[in-house]
Amino acid sequence: MDRRLTAYLLRRVALAGIMLFGLVCLTFVIANVAPNDPAALAAGPDAGRSQIEQARRDYGLDRPLHEQFWRYVSDLAQGEFGRSIATGRSVGQDLARYFPATLELCLLAMLIGLAIGVPLGVLSALMKDRWVDHLTRIFAVSGIALPPFWFGLLLQLGFATGLGWLPTSGRLSVMTEPPDPITGLLLTDALLRGQWGVFREGLSYIVLPAIVLSFPCMASILRVNRAEMVEALRADYVMSAQAHGVNPWRIVCVHALRNAMLPTLAIIGLRWGWMMSSTVLVETVFDWPGIGLYAVSSAIAGDFKPVMGVTLIVGLNFMVANLIVDLLYGVLDPRLREG
Amino acid sequence: MTPLLAIQDYRLAFDGFDGTAHVLDGIALELHAGETLGVVGESGCGKSVLARSLLRLNPSPPARVVSGHIRFEGEDVLAMPPARLRALRGRRIAMIFQDPASYLNPLLSIGTQMEDAIRGQDGATGRARPRDAARDRAATLLAAVGLADAPRLLASHPHQLSGGMRQRVLIAMALSGDPALLVADEPTTALDVTVQAQVLALIAGLVRERGLTLMLISHDLGVIAAACARTVVMYAGNIVEDAPTAYLLARPLHPYTRGLLAAVPELDSHGPRPRGIPGGIPSLRSPPPGCRFHPRCDRASALCATEKPGLRELLPGRAVACHHAEV
Numbered sequence: 001m002d003r004r005l006t007a008y009l010l011r012r013v014a015l016a017g018i019m020l021f022g023l024v025c026l027t028f029v030i031a032n033v034a035p036n037d038p039a040a041l042a043a044g045p046d047a048g049r050s051q052i053e054q055a056r057r058d059y060g061l062d063r064p065l066h067e068q069f070w071r072y073v074s075d076l077a078q079g080e081f082g083r084s085i086a087t088g089r090s091v092g093q094d095l096a097r098y099f100p101a102t103l104e105l106c107l108l109a110m111l112i113g114l115a116i117g118v119p120l121g122v123l124s125a126l127m128k129d130r131w132v133d134h135l136t137r138i139f140a141v142s143g144i145a146l147p148p149f150w151f152g153l154l155l156q157l158g159f160a161t162g163l164g165w166l167p168t169s170g171r172l173s174v175m176t177e178p179p180d181p182i183t184g185l186l187l188t189d190a191l192l193r194g195q196w197g198v199f200r201e202g203l204s205y206i207v208l209p210a211i212v213l214s215f216p217c218m219a220s221i222l223r224v225n226r227a228e229m230v231e232a233l234r235a236d237y238v239m240s241a242q243a244h245g246v247n248p249w250r251i252v253c254v255h256a257l258r259n260a261m262l263p264t265l266a267i268i269g270l271r272w273g274w275m276m277s278s279t280v281l282v283e284t285v286f287d288w289p290g291i292g293l294y295a296v297s298s299a300i301a302g303d304f305k306p307v308m309g310v311t312l313i314v315g316l317n318f319m320v321a322n323l324i325v326d327l328l329y330g331v332l333d334p335r336l337r338e339g
Numbered sequence: 340m341t342p343l344l345a346i347q348d349y350r351l352a353f354d355g356f357d358g359t360a361h362v363l364d365g366i367a368l369e370l371h372a373g374e375t376l377g378v379v380g381e382s383g384c385g386k387s388v389l390a391r392s393l394l395r396l397n398p399s400p401p402a403r404v405v406s407g408h409i410r411f412e413g414e415d416v417l418a419m420p421p422a423r424l425r426a427l428r429g430r431r432i433a434m435i436f437q438d439p440a441s442y443l444n445p446l447l448s449i450g451t452q453m454e455d456a457i458r459g460q461d462g463a464t465g466r467a468r469p470r471d472a473a474r475d476r477a478a479t480l481l482a483a484v485g486l487a488d489a490p491r492l493l494a495s496h497p498h499q500l501s502g503g504m505r506q507r508v509l510i511a512m513a514l515s516g517d518p519a520l521l522v523a524d525e526p527t528t529a530l531d532v533t534v535q536a537q538v539l540a541l542i543a544g545l546v547r548e549r550g551l552t553l554m555l556i557s558h559d560l561g562v563i564a565a566a567c568a569r570t571v572v573m574y575a576g577n578i579v580e581d582a583p584t585a586y587l588l589a590r591p592l593h594p595y596t597r598g599l600l601a602a603v604p605e606l607d608s609h610g611p612r613p614r615g616i617p618g619g620i621p622s623l624r625s626p627p628p629g630c631r632f633h634p635r636c637d638r639a640s641a642l643c644a645t646e647k648p649g650l651r652e653l654l655p656g657r658a659v660a661c662h663h664a665e666v
Contacts, residue, residue: 241455244433
C-alpha cells in the first residue's frame with residue numbers, strides 16, 4: 001500500500017484511541033453523577049444500613065474515585081463490563097449475545113439507506129427543480145419528520161396485521177432453529193450454512209424494522225448527496241470533461257459523484273452512530289432482541305451496568321464508523337493523504 | 340470556400356430571478372480553416388460565453404438561445420442531437436480553459452482523466468479502445484506538449500503539478516481527438532508571467548505544426564498580438580470590430596478599440612500616460628438602447644442612442660460596428 005496512505009491511517013487510529021479514552025471517562029462520570037446509590041441498588045430494597053455498607057465495600061465503592069476509575073478502566077481492558085443485577089449474567093456476555101442482532105439490523109438499514117439514498121440523490125440533482133426532484137424532496141422530508149416508533153407501528157398495521165405478508169415482531173419464529181453461529185449475524189450465517197428457508201424467514205422478520213431504521217438515514221443521505229451533486233455538476237472540471245468528450249455517464253457516475261461522495265461519507269458516519277442509538281425505539285416496537293431492547297429493559301429495572309455497557313458499545317461503534325469514514329476519505333481524496 | 344465556423348445572428352440570454360441578461364446580442368462571425376483568431380474584450384463582455392457556445396457548454400437553464408445559428412463544417416451545433424454533439428466535443432472542436440487548477444478533477448489521476456477523454460471520444464462514434472491503449476496514447480500526447488516522464492505524470496494527481504504543467508496536461512487532452520478547431524479561453528491568465536510565455540509559445544507551435552484553427556480568448560491584447568493574425572473586439576455582448584491584428588493595433592476604427600489601446604501602458608516613459616475609458620460596462624439586464632457603447636463614447640450622436648449599428652465592412656477584411664467610423 002501507499003506509504004502516505006499508511007501514515008494517514010496511523011494518524012487516524014491514534015486519534016481514535018484518544019477519543020476512546022474520552023468516552024470511557026465520560027461513561028465513568030455519568031455513572032458517578034447519576035442520582036441513585038449503586039450500593040443500595042445492589043444490596044436490594046430491604047437491606048439495612050450495615051448491609052448497604054457491606055455492598056459498598058464489596059463493590060469497591062468506598063475507595064477514592066481515582067482508584068475506582070483505575071479499576072473500571074482495567075476491567076474494561078479485559079472485556080469486563082460488570083454484572084447485570086437483573087439477569088445475574090455478566091454484561092459482557094449479554095452484549096456479545098445481543099449486539100450481533102443490532103449490528104445486523106443496522107447494517108441492513110444502512111445498506112437500504114445507501115442503495116436508495118445515493119441513486120435518488122444523483123437523480124434529483126440531474127433533474128433539479130423538475131417533478132422528480134420535488135417528489136424526492138417530499139420523500140426525504142417525510143423520512144426525517146416521521147417519528148420512527150409511529151412509522152414502525154404504521155408498517156406493522158399495514159403489512160403484518162392488515163395484509164399478513166410479514167411477521168409483526170421478533171427475529172425468527174420460535175419454531176425455527178437458528179443456524180449455528182459463525183459471524184453471529186443470523187442472515188449471513190444462514191447463507192453460509194446454505195439454509196435458504198431460515199434465510200428467507202429471517203429476511204421477512206428483519207425487513208420492516210430495517211426499513212423504519214433506514215428511513216431517516218436514507219433521507220439525509222439523499223438530501224446531502226443531491227446538494228453535493230448539484231454543486232459538482234456545476235464545477236469547472238465537469239465542464240472540461242464535457243468539452244473533452246468524456247462519456248456523459250462516466251462524468252456523472254465517476255467525475256462528479258466521487259467528489260459528491262466526500263461530504264456524503266461524513267453524513268454516513270454520523271448517521272451510523274445515530275442509527276445505533278435509535279435502535280432503542282425501533283427494537284422496542286419490533287421486539288428485536290438487540291442491545292436497544294436490552295438497554296430499555298435494564299433501564300426500566302434500574303440496572304445500571306448494562307446501560308453503561310450499551311452506551312460504551314454504541315460509542316465505540318460510532319468511533320469505528322467514523323474511523324472507517326476517515327479512511328475512505330483518504331482513499332477517495334489524494335490530497336488528504338499528504339495533509 | 341465554406342468557412343469552418345459560421346456564426347449568424349447568435350443571441351444568448353441568461354434567465355435569472357432578477358431578470359434576463361442579454362449576454363450575447365447578435366454575434367456574426369466567420370472563421371476559415373487555418374485562421375488564428377483572437378477575441379478580446381473586458382471581463383463580462385461575453386467572450387467566454389461565446390467560446391462555450393461553440394460546444395454548447397453553457398448550462399441551460401439559465402442559458403437560453405434566443406436566435407441564430409452556429410454552423411461548424413456546415414452543421415448547426417445548436418440543433419445537434421446529443422450523439423452528434425458528443426462526436427463534436429474533443430474530436431472536432433477542443434477547448435482549453437482559464438484556470439487549469441479547477442478544470443482538472445482533483446480526485447482523479449491525470450492518467451484516468453486523459454484515458455476518459457480519449458476513450459470517451461472513441462465511444463462517441465464506435466467502440467472505445469482498451470485502457471492500456473488509451474494510456475499509451477496519453478503518454479504520446481504528453482510528450483507532444485513537452486512533458487517528460489509520462490508514466491509518473493499519469494499516476495499523479497492535479498495538486499501535485501505546477502500551474503504550467505496542469506495547463507500543458509489540459510492542452511494534451513485537448514489534442515487527444517485531433518480537433519480541427521482549438522478554442523483557448525484565457526489559457527495563460529492564471530499562470531505566472533514566465534510560464535505564460537512558454538504556454539503561449541507551445542500553443543502557437545502546435546497550431547503551426549498541426550495546422551489547427553485557433554480561437555484565442557483573452558483580455559490581454561499582448562497575448563493576442565503574439566498568437567493571432569486576426570482579432571475581433573467584443574463589447575457588452577457585441578462584436579464591435581473585426582480586423583487583421585496588425586491593422587487593429589496600428590489603426591483601430593471603433594472608438595472602444597481606440598479606448599482599449601489607449602489604456603495599455605507604454606514601457607517607454609516618454610509615451611502618453613495610459614488613459615481609461617470613462618464610465619463602466621453597462622448592465623446586460625437593461626442594456627442601453629441603440630449602440631451599447633454610446634453612453635461612454637465621445638463621438639456619440641442622437642442616432643447612436645436609437646439605432647444599433649451593424650458590422651459593416653469598410654475595407655476588405657476590416658469590419659466595424661459604428662455609425663461614425665470612417666477610413
